[in-house]
Amino acid sequence: xxxxxxKRNFFLRGGAVLSALLTVAVLASAPASAEDKYPSKRLDWTxxxxxxxxxxxxxxxxxxxxxxxxxxxxxIVAENRPGGSGAKGWGYLFAQKGNPYHISSTSGSFITTPxxxxxxxQPTSFTPIALLASDDLVILVNGKSKIKTLxxxxxxxxxxxxxxxxxxxxxxxxxxxxxxxxxxxxKFDYVSFNKxxxxxxxxxxxxxxxxxxxxxxxxGLLQSGDLRALGYSGKKTPAALGNIPTFAEAGYDxxxxxxxxxxxxxxxxxxxxxxxxATIKKVVQTxxxxxxxxxxxxxxxxxxxxDFRAFLQKTQGAFADILKKSxxxx
Amino acid sequence: xxxxxxxxxxxxxxxxxxxxxxxxxxxxxxxxVGIIPGFGPAAGIAILLPITFGMDPTxxxxxxxxxxxxxxxGGTITSILLNTPGDSATVASTFDGYPLAQQGRAGxxxxxxxxxxxxxxxxxxxxxxxxxxxxxxxTRSFGPPExxxxxxxxxxxxxxxxxxxxxxxxxxxxxxxALGTVGVDLETGQSRFTFQSAEMIGGIDFIPIAIGLFGxxxxxxxxxxxxxxxxxxxIVQYQKEKRFWPELRDFVETKFSMLRGAVLxxxxxxxxxxxxxxxxxxxxxxxxxxxxxxxxxxKGAMEGLVGPEAANNAASSGAMVPLLSLGIPGSASTxxxxxxxxxxxxxxGPLLMAQKPEFAWGLIASMYLGNVALLGLNIFAIPLFVQxxxxxxxxxxxxxxxxxxxxxxxxxxxxxxxxLMFAAGLVGFFMKLYGYSPAAxxxxxxxxxxxxxxLRQTLTISRGSFGIFLERPTxxxxxxxxxxxxxxxxxxxxxxxxxx
Numbered sequence: 001x002x003x004x005x006x007k008r009n010f011f012l013r014g015g016a017v018l019s020a021l022l023t024v025a026v027l028a029s030a031p032a033s034a035e036d037k038y039p040s041k042r043l044d045w046t047x048x049x050x051x052x053x054x055x056x057x058x059x060x061x062x063x064x065x066x067x068x069x070x071x072x073x074x075x076i077v078a079e080n081r082p083g084g085s086g087a088k089g090w091g092y093l094f095a096q097k098g099n100p101y102h103i104s105s106t107s108g109s110f111i112t113t114p115x116x117x118x119x120x121x122q123p124t125s126f127t128p129i130a131l132l133a134s135d136d137l138v139i140l141v142n143g144k145s146k147i148k149t150l151x152x153x154x155x156x157x158x159x160x161x162x163x164x165x166x167x168x169x170x171x172x173x174x175x176x177x178x179x180x181x182x183x184x185x186x187k188f189d190y191v192s193f194n195k196x197x198x199x200x201x202x203x204x205x206x207x208x209x210x211x212x213x214x215x216x217x218x219x220g221l222l223q224s225g226d227l228r229a230l231g232y233s234g235k236k237t238p239a240a241l242g243n244i245p246t247f248a249e250a251g252y253d254x255x256x257x258x259x260x261x262x263x264x265x266x267x268x269x270x271x272x273x274x275x276x277x278a279t280i281k282k283v284v285q286t287x288x289x290x291x292x293x294x295x296x297x298x299x300x301x302x303x304x305x306x307d308f309r310a311f312l313q314k315t316q317g318a319f320a321d322i323l324k325k326s327x328x329x330x
Numbered sequence: 331x332x333x334x335x336x337x338x339x340x341x342x343x344x345x346x347x348x349x350x351x352x353x354x355x356x357x358x359x360x361x362x363v364g365i366i367p368g369f370g371p372a373a374g375i376a377i378l379l380p381i382t383f384g385m386d387p388t389x390x391x392x393x394x395x396x397x398x399x400x401x402x403x404g405g406t407i408t409s410i411l412l413n414t415p416g417d418s419a420t421v422a423s424t425f426d427g428y429p430l431a432q433q434g435r436a437g438x439x440x441x442x443x444x445x446x447x448x449x450x451x452x453x454x455x456x457x458x459x460x461x462x463x464x465x466x467x468x469t470r471s472f473g474p475p476e477x478x479x480x481x482x483x484x485x486x487x488x489x490x491x492x493x494x495x496x497x498x499x500x501x502x503x504x505x506x507x508a509l510g511t512v513g514v515d516l517e518t519g520q521s522r523f524t525f526q527s528a529e530m531i532g533g534i535d536f537i538p539i540a541i542g543l544f545g546x547x548x549x550x551x552x553x554x555x556x557x558x559x560x561x562x563x564x565i566v567q568y569q570k571e572k573r574f575w576p577e578l579r580d581f582v583e584t585k586f587s588m589l590r591g592a593v594l595x596x597x598x599x600x601x602x603x604x605x606x607x608x609x610x611x612x613x614x615x616x617x618x619x620x621x622x623x624x625x626x627x628x629k630g631a632m633e634g635l636v637g638p639e640a641a642n643n644a645a646s647s648g649a650m651v652p653l654l655s656l657g658i659p660g661s662a663s664t665x666x667x668x669x670x671x672x673x674x675x676x677x678x679g680p681l682l683m684a685q686k687p688e689f690a691w692g693l694i695a696s697m698y699l700g701n702v703a704l705l706g707l708n709i710f711a712i713p714l715f716v717q718x719x720x721x722x723x724x725x726x727x728x729x730x731x732x733x734x735x736x737x738x739x740x741x742x743x744x745x746x747x748x749x750l751m752f753a754a755g756l757v758g759f760f761m762k763l764y765g766y767s768p769a770a771x772x773x774x775x776x777x778x779x780x781x782x783x784x785l786r787q788t789l790t791i792s793r794g795s796f797g798i799f800l801e802r803p804t805x806x807x808x809x810x811x812x813x814x815x816x817x818x819x820x821x822x823x824x825x826x827x828x829x830x
Contacts, residue, residue: 050376050742057673060380083744087528116514116521117528163791169519191474191790192516194783197602197652197659198477204656205804207473207791216672220657220679295675328519 038100038272043076046104048089050082054135054296055107058260061292062105062283069286071279085113094121096265100272108135108258111316112170115329123316126263128308129276132284133298134257136234137176138215138241139164142206143226150231150250153210157186162209165191165199170329172258173212175322176233183252203227215241216297233257234299241297256318260298261308277304333459340691344699349389353696356393357703360400361711365408367545368537368737370417371401372662379670387674388689392696394670398663399451399646399697402606403704406443406639411436411718412730414545418536419606419642421772422614424544426627426634433630437574437716442632443639444708445581446588450640451701453592454599454647458654458694465600465648466655466680471804472601474787479799479808480601481781484608484773486812487615490624491769502767506774509534510782517786529746536607536775538738538751543768545734546751547758549727554759558724574713580632587617587633588640595641599648602660603780606645611773613641647697654690656680 045063049055059078066072081089086109096102110123139150147153156162166173169192181188191208193199196217203211204226219240221227232238232246234257247254262280264272283289284302293300303311323329343349363374374397382390405416410427423443430439457465488503512523513533524530552558591613598609617637618627627634652658657678659665671678676686683690718726738751761768792798799805 050373053669057669081743083742084528085531087531088743091528113528113531116519117524117531118526119528168514169516170514174519189790189793191787192519193787194516195603195659195665197661197665200656200658201469201602201652202473202787204470204658205473205476205802207475207788207802217668218657218679220677220682222679223677224680226656226680295672323519326519 038269038275039072039074041101042074043072044096044102045076045078046089046093046102047078047080048082048086048093048104048109049107050080054260055105056080057296058107058132058292059105061288062262065283065286065288066279068288069282071282084117085109087113087117087119090121090126091119093263093265094125098267099265100268102265103129103276104263106259106261106263108172110259111312111319115316115320115323116170121266123312124309125266127266127268127273128305128312129262129264129273130280130305131259131261131301131303131308131311132280133260133293134234134301135172135214135260136232136257136299137172137212138218138229138233138244139177139180139210139231140203140213140218140222140227140229141210142203143228144206145209145228147230148228150245150247153230154184154186157181157184157188161187161189163189163191163207165193165202165208165211166213167193167196167199169326170319170323172256172319174326174328175319176254176256177212178322178326179254179256179318180247180252183254200227214297216295219297235301236299238294238297238299256315257299257301259308259312259315261303273305280304336687336691337459337695339687340693340695343388343688343692344392344696348386349392349692349696350699352385352389352393353396353700354703356396357400357700357707360397360402361404361704361707363397364401364404364406364416364420366737366740367408367414367416367541367734368739368741370537370663370741371398372666373741374401375663375666375670379666379673382670387671387676388692390674391667391670391689391693392700394667395650395693395697396700398667399643399700400704402451402643402646403444403447403708405642406447407440407715408545408733410439410443410635411715412545412733413548414730414734415540418540418776419610419645420638421540421544421607421769422610422638422642423635425614425638425769426629426631428548429628429630430632430635431719435630436719437712438576438580439632439635440712440715441574441576441709442580442584442636444705444712445576446584446591446636446639447643447708448701448705449588450592450595450643451647451704452698453589453640454596454644455694455697455701457596457644458647458651458697462651462655462683465596465651468597468804469600469602469652469656469658469660471802473802474784474791475798475802475805476808477601477603478781478784478788479805479812480598480604481608481777481784483808483812483815484612484777485781486816487612487619488770488773490615490619491767491773495765498765499767499770502761502770503774506771507778509539509771510775510778513779516783517790527746529744533779534750534775535741535747536772537741538747539754539775540772541734541738542751542754543758543761543772545730546755547762547768549730550755550759551762552723553727554763558722558727574716584633584636587637590616591637591640592644595644596648598641599645599660600651602652602658604645605649605661606642607776609645609648610638610642611776613637650693650697653678654683654693657682 047056047059063076093104114122141147164177202208229241229244375394405420406423408414408416409420409423410431413424413428415421515522594613595609598604617633618624649660649664652660653664659668739748
């Protein structure tokens with residue numbers, strides 16, 4: 001490129017930038033009715049974790065349903081923005097304040113990461129669309145264990161405090177048994193693991209007395225009888241787990257679970273939020289969505305808009321209480 | 331005869347044209363993923379995962395698994411030629427692989443690593459075929475106490491690795507242990523040395539440190555010595571490449587190293603959480619400690635290359651055992667595979683092999699074919715790669731910096747980790763200049779957190795009593811083996827002294 005060319009381009013570009021700025025200014029001052037036609041632009045979908053994880057799979061399932069039933073009229077671009085246990089991806093969404101063409105799916109870290117680190121955002125900062133499902137936990141013992149039911153487990157735990165394993169500490173794996181133990185009146189030693197594989201092996205080797213797990217990841221070992229499920233923390237026990245009670249059915253309603261939902265950036269127009277709520281109401285009726293819930297052994301748990309925000313608030317409050325008591329966070 | 335009929339069933343599945351095509355795509359991608367520093371098999375599998383959802387599960391898993399074991403071949407190429415490990419499992423291959431290249435033996439080193447990889451991979455698949463149920467029992471008996479003892483065995487290898495100046499070696503290891511303490515304390519959930527940064531919650535990743543210490547550190551050292559001014563030369567410092575093919579004695583001298591590496595690697599691979607990196611590092615120190623001439627290690631000993639190479643490949647086969655026979659992922663890569671199983675509607679677990687034999691055995695059979703394909707691919711590709719050492723340093727140097735930077739960034743898309751890599755490069759340069767041990771640092775960084783975590787898990791379970799190590803049969807076994815190894819080492823040393 002010659003210097004002459006460069007200059008011309010530079011000015012052209014300058015002009016373009018200027019006119020773009022003007023357009024933005026005009027649009028911004030225009031009444032809200034100009035945006036009635038939401039959605040009319042490409043959607044940027046932030047996945048705050050790497051490919052292959054639970055959050056990624058849910059996002060991609062939702063996108064394929066939106067595309068198959070032509071629910072979103074424009075293109076959807078999914079972008080993995082992993083890092084810092086979700087801090088990066090949701091930080092990115094937070095920075096898109098007021099822009100209704102960004103969206104992201106949530107998971108457990110949506111609640112726990114702001115408790116652990118200095119994030120500029122809180123789960124309640126975003127515009128909530130819907131809670132879709134929750135990841136609930138099953139309490140497991142070794143298949144050779146003498147303990148057959150949740151009742152027996154709790155009775156035994158009152159005599160001799162068991163060791164219960166789970167993934168991480170600032171996590172529902174610790175919070176659920178902690179709440180259960182407080183309600184049922186027993187003590188236990190929590191043993192924290194990094195990875196599901198190490199946790200399952202520790203339980204199989206009888207090093208642990210019990211563990212908390214997502215049912216989907218241990219289903220094979222449950223079917224073969226190597227592990228035994230005693231109770232389920234969600235609202236309704238999935239059929240694949242057989243005839244075990246939920247904690248609520250056993251008399252301990254904890255009301256805690258990991259939210260899998262959808263949020264928009266903070267302060268987006270009400271129209272966009274309403275459009276998404278109406279759309280998600282259609283999505284959850286599709287057979288593809290039902291199949292996803294079944295395969296992943298998730299609990300369908302739908303709350304829309306402000307109800308979802310209230311749920312996030314309540315869950316984070318309960319987490320923070322327990323974690324402060326145990327000294328994990330300040 | 332059951333095994334044979336199963337294997338024939340598997341072969342008939344694997345050999346269908348479409349599955350063969352998937353297999354070749356998989357091994358090629360695996361090689362490629364392995365060659366790019368930092369970009370490991372877990373990331374490669376995860377990125378390809380979404381496109382496999384519409385595929386037949388058997389073909390898809392054949393392809394994704396091929397990426398996994400294929401990457402163990404590719405990772406070594408840059409370890410040998412650039413002193414830059416392609417992924418964490420090939421760090422040990424830099425110790426003697428790069429010196430071999432510097433002596434003008436890059437060709438033989440690459441061929442030998444391909445052969446060792448093939449040998450390790452194939453021994454691994456044979457062991458899966460014949461003994462998978464037995465090894466699944468090993469997996470079942472590994473709780474935190476056993477894991478801690480295994481990690482301690484790994485840490486003992488520090489003594490071997492430090493060698494020469496033990497004070498400098500000890501300081502290097504302590505830096506590694508210190509770096510390993512960054513991140514959320516698993517036991518209490520408290521953040522340690524994270525300065526409230528969300529990026530530091532997960533701790534300091536081992537990849538940017540290893541790439542910086544070895545790859546960039548070596549490069550800075552070369553610049554320091556003025557290699558870039560010399561015009562000609564390249565990696566091989568003024569030395570001509572001698573001959574491309576290994577000599578017969580390379581095979582004869584290292585056949586037991588390969589076998590030891592393969593068996594050790596497989597056994598470690600079946601233990602969830604241990605994996606190919608620990609397997610290769612342990613194999614290196616085993617080779618060094620039983621060698622009659624340990625002083626050759628680190629200066630281009632072929633045993634020091636082929637042992638770890640056989641080990642990391644066998645370990646990647648070994649990691650398939652808990653995945654297939656118990657539905658337990660032993661590593662990041664197999665965890666992504668497990669997620670894939672669930673998406674395809676398969677239930678990984680002890681019943682999988684019985685309920686879906688064509689799937690499980692198709693995969694196993696494809697691993698035999700995949701290893702053969704990888705050996706061929708390597709032998710073809712090596713002459714191409716060897717050209718790299720003829721590139722003048724002033725061109726190669728910036729290219730290496732670029733590769734290291736992109737590789738590190740591509741792992742987590744983290745700028746902080748990229749800076750960390752550059753910082754590790756400077757540290758690596760000074761360590762090399764003053765004779766410290768980057769290898770000890772890396773080993774301590776990998777094993778330190780594992781040791782801390784498993785010991786604290788053990789003591790939580792036993793409520794503070796060390797007696798738990800003597801109560802469990804498997805941990806008694808490991809203690810016994812450790813004692814035997816130590817005793818053998820002492821006897822060997824005494825014997826050697828008497829000879830002198």
